[in-house]
Each structure stands twice: as C-alpha cells, then as structure tokens.
Amino acid sequence: MYDKEDMLPKATFFVYPWDIHDEGIGLALKNIQGCGIDGLELAVSYHIGTYVLPRNPKRFAYSGNHGALYFQPDRALYSKTSIEPVVADVVEGPDYLTQILGAARENGMKTTAWVVYCYNHQLARNVKAGKVNVFGDPDHGQLCVANTDVREYCTALTKDVVDNYSFDGIFVESLDYMPFGYGFLNPKVAVRFPTEVSLLLGLCFCEYCQQAASRQGVDVDRFMSGLQEWIREYCRKLPDMIPSPEMVAVQIQEVFxxxxxxxxxARRETATSLLENNISLARQVGKHVAIGGIVESDPRVTGIDVQRTRQLFDRVFITVPQDPTREILRAKIEKAKDNLAPSTEIYALVSPSLFDSEQSFGETLYLLKGDGVDRFGFYNYGILTERHLHWIANTCHLWR
Ligand SMILES: [Zn+2]
Structure with a gap:
C-alpha cells in the first residue's frame, strides 16, 4: 500500500505532451510549479481535437490527431487484438514521454497517465469496432466496450502505460459506454431528444452487445424492431406534437x-467488468487510480455500476460549471460523496476559461474549499493564457 499523502498531488494541471515539448520541458515545468501545482495529468492516449494555444511558441491553432497515443507502444502487448495502436505524429522518438516523466520526477512532481480509451475517431472509423445504433448505423467516434478486440486493446493499453512508465497513477477516461451524439463532428441536427429518448438512441447493438443481451434473455430482434418503430413515430411528431419528457419516460417504460x-x-456487466479489470492491472503495480465523469453521469448511459465500483478510486474529479452557485457546488459534492468510498479524495476540475474575472474564479475556489474540497485539477495548461496562470498562482495558498 502507498501513503496517500506521499503519492496524491494536491493540485494538478491537465497537460498535453506537445505543449510541454514545444515550450521546452524545463521551462514548462517551472511555469507549472510557479502556479503552485505539484502534479500532472499527462495525456498519453487522446481523442480528436483542434486547439488554440495562446502561449505555445511553436503553434497557435493546432489540428490534433483523430485519436492517438503519445508514446511508442510496446507492440507485443497488443498481439491479442486486431486493433493496431496509432502513434501521434508529434511523437518524435522513444524518449518523448520518458523525458517529461524524468524531468517531472527530478522536480518533485507527481505524474498521472491521462488515458482516453474508447473515445477515438481514428480507431472507431477504421477498425469496425465502433458502437452501432438501433438502426445499424456505425458510430464514428465511440468504440464499443463489448467488442472483444476493443477489450483486448484497452487491456494492452493499460498494461503498456502502467508497466512500462513510471507514472504514480492512472486517470481513466471513456472506458465505458458514451452518450448519444458524443463525438458528432460538425453536427447537423435539427431535432432535440429528451433524456429517455437519448438513452435509447445511445444503446449499442453491435454483435457483441446483441449477444450479451441475448444471454440475459432479451429477444433482440423484436426489441430492435420495436425501438426503431417507436423512434420513427416519435420523430414524426417532433417538435410540437410530442408529450412532455415525463410522459415520454412513462410511455417508454410501458412499451419496453x-x-x-x-x-x-447486460451492458452494466459488460462495461463494469472491463473497468474493474483495467483498474486491477494498475493496482497490481502500485498505481493509484483517478477518474472523472462517471459519478456525475447517468449509470444507464455509461453502463458503470457505481455501487460496485465505489471502492476502486483514489481520486475523483467533479466538474465545476460556469458561474456555479454555492448550492450547485454543494449538490455536486454531496452526490459524489454518496457514490464514493470515504477514502476517495474529491478533486474539483476547474476550467479557468469559464470565468470572466480573477475575482469570480477565486470566489469559486473559496466556496469549494469552504465545502471541504481543497484539491484541484486545472484544465488545461496549453489552452490557457498567462492571466489564467496568474489567477491559479494567486489562489495556491488554498491547497498548499
Ligand atoms: Zn456494442
């Protein structure tokens, strides 16, 4: 067992490796520590993105990879999956990641591998392992956690990161089912769906999900044709002939x-077991485990059994919204505590860019501290301005 005080950071920056390399590792770490930050959540597997990097000396508007690794994988580990890991084009050599980790360690910083698993346009599009909706349309951003190749790929990725690199911990992202519409690119969508209809639209009906449901006794063909018919009929009435969201929920319950x-x-077993297995791989080699959205998401959407996993996390991040009131923050903290073991440290995930002034930013951090949350994660180093960094530096007495 590890000593929590020794291993867990008090405040961390979410960082992309290219921002550290572009600025120069030494200077970037100095600037980060100058904000009073003692930890890095360093992206090692990351999703699609376009980035405006106001302080980066080498690029300003960066069109990133569509889903790639930021290290050179140990390819032998991926022999059980047909999914070939894709390495980002910015990775210049085998030391790309270890150089950052070595310098962070020399400077006394804690490091966590920020691993995005199944949200990956590059892979979902090319390897036919993406989710498939009830109409049979493949999703181009979300891999399905039931797919055996995806499960083997995720397992290999975890092993690669925790066995081959000296991170203190792992931050697990998108190792679950994701919501309908998450990852749509330039969406052209003229219809809005209430929660219950989105849930139906987000269900995966790939062959693996169908098999798992059949084992639970579901007549999948009948369920699918019923859903298709019901959703088509619902859409015919949009937007002004539909019942209230509450009534829609009742109707769905009655029919399905x-x-x-x-x-x-079936989905709950599929997703929860994969998460458990990967966390145990990290635990076996002494890494701590952090996670974000799961405690705030609808478990019917993610497939994660929150009660079953409540003991598994050392650190959980709750997202701080724009201009939050004390009541909103308290409700978020209470909900997180309800879903977590008492030993789990709650971190506030704060995006300085959501605030208009240093004052409103600082007031929110004070509110959080007043309600018992005095560990923070800031999002994220490369996209923030110098002023944002000053704001963080000026509040660091709250956690140091
Ligand atoms: Zn599936």
Missing part, C-alpha cells in the same frame, strides 16, 4: 420496460 431493463443489465 422489461426488455430495456434486461438490455441495460
């Missing part, structure tokens, strides 16, 4: 209640 519950149960 039993099959839907069984389908969700």
């Amino acid at each position: 209640g039993e099959e839907l519950a069984a389908y969700l149960k």
Whole structure:
C-alpha cells in the first residue's frame, strides 16, 4: 500500500505532451510549479481535437490527431487484438514521454497517465469496432466496450502505460459506454431528444452487445424492431406534437420496460467488468487510480455500476460549471460523496476559461474549499493564457 499523502498531488494541471515539448520541458515545468501545482495529468492516449494555444511558441491553432497515443507502444502487448495502436505524429522518438516523466520526477512532481480509451475517431472509423445504433448505423467516434478486440486493446493499453512508465497513477477516461451524439463532428441536427429518448438512441447493438443481451434473455430482434418503430413515430411528431419528457419516460417504460431493463443489465456487466479489470492491472503495480465523469453521469448511459465500483478510486474529479452557485457546488459534492468510498479524495476540475474575472474564479475556489474540497485539477495548461496562470498562482495558498 502507498501513503496517500506521499503519492496524491494536491493540485494538478491537465497537460498535453506537445505543449510541454514545444515550450521546452524545463521551462514548462517551472511555469507549472510557479502556479503552485505539484502534479500532472499527462495525456498519453487522446481523442480528436483542434486547439488554440495562446502561449505555445511553436503553434497557435493546432489540428490534433483523430485519436492517438503519445508514446511508442510496446507492440507485443497488443498481439491479442486486431486493433493496431496509432502513434501521434508529434511523437518524435522513444524518449518523448520518458523525458517529461524524468524531468517531472527530478522536480518533485507527481505524474498521472491521462488515458482516453474508447473515445477515438481514428480507431472507431477504421477498425469496425465502433458502437452501432438501433438502426445499424456505425458510430464514428465511440468504440464499443463489448467488442472483444476493443477489450483486448484497452487491456494492452493499460498494461503498456502502467508497466512500462513510471507514472504514480492512472486517470481513466471513456472506458465505458458514451452518450448519444458524443463525438458528432460538425453536427447537423435539427431535432432535440429528451433524456429517455437519448438513452435509447445511445444503446449499442453491435454483435457483441446483441449477444450479451441475448444471454440475459432479451429477444433482440423484436426489441430492435420495436425501438426503431417507436423512434420513427416519435420523430414524426417532433417538435410540437410530442408529450412532455415525463410522459415520454412513462410511455417508454410501458412499451419496453422489461426488455430495456434486461438490455441495460447486460451492458452494466459488460462495461463494469472491463473497468474493474483495467483498474486491477494498475493496482497490481502500485498505481493509484483517478477518474472523472462517471459519478456525475447517468449509470444507464455509461453502463458503470457505481455501487460496485465505489471502492476502486483514489481520486475523483467533479466538474465545476460556469458561474456555479454555492448550492450547485454543494449538490455536486454531496452526490459524489454518496457514490464514493470515504477514502476517495474529491478533486474539483476547474476550467479557468469559464470565468470572466480573477475575482469570480477565486470566489469559486473559496466556496469549494469552504465545502471541504481543497484539491484541484486545472484544465488545461496549453489552452490557457498567462492571466489564467496568474489567477491559479494567486489562489495556491488554498491547497498548499
Ligand atoms: Zn456494442
């Protein structure tokens, strides 16, 4: 067992490796530590993005990879999956990651591998391992956690990161089912769906998900054709002939209640077991485990059994929204505590860019500290301005 005080950072920056390399590792770490930050959540597997980098000396508007690794993988580990890991074009050599880790360690910083698993346009598009909706349309951003190649790929990725690199911990992202519409590119969508309809649209019906549901006794063909018909009929009435969201939820329960519950149960086992397995790989080699959105998301969407996983996390990040009131923050903290073991450290994930002034930023951090959250993660180093960094530096007495 590790000593929590020794291993867990008090405040961390989410960082992209290219921002550290572009600025120069030494200077970047000095600037980060100058903000009073003692930890890095360093992206090692990351999703699609376009970035405006106001302080980066080498690039300003950066069109990133569509889903790639920021290290050179140990390819032998991926022999059980047909999914070939893709390495980002900025990775210049085998030392790309170890150089940052070595310098961070020399400077007394804690490091966490920020690993994005199944949100990956590059892979979902090319390897036919993406989610498939009830109409049979493949998703181009989300890999399906039921797919055996995806499961082997995720397992290999975890092993690669925790066995081959000296991180203190791992931050797990998108190792679950994701919501309908997450990852749409330049969406052209003229319809809005309430929560319950989005849930149906977000269900995966790939062959693996169908098999898992069949084992739960679901007549999948009948369920799918029923859903297709119901959703088509719902869309015919949009936007002004539909019942209230509450009534829609009741209707869905009446028509699909039993099959839907069984389908969700199968997904719950699929997603939760994958998360558990990967966390145990990290634990076996002494890494701590951090996670973000799961405690704030609808478990029917993610497939994660929150009660079953509540003991598994050392650190959990709750997202601080724009201009939050004390009540909103308290509700978020309470919900997180309800879903977590008492030993889990709650971190506030704060995006300085959501605030208009240093004053409103600082007031929010004071509110959080007043309600018992005095560990922070800031999002994220490369996209913030110098003023944002000053704001963080000026509040660091709250956690130091
Ligand atoms: Zn699936």
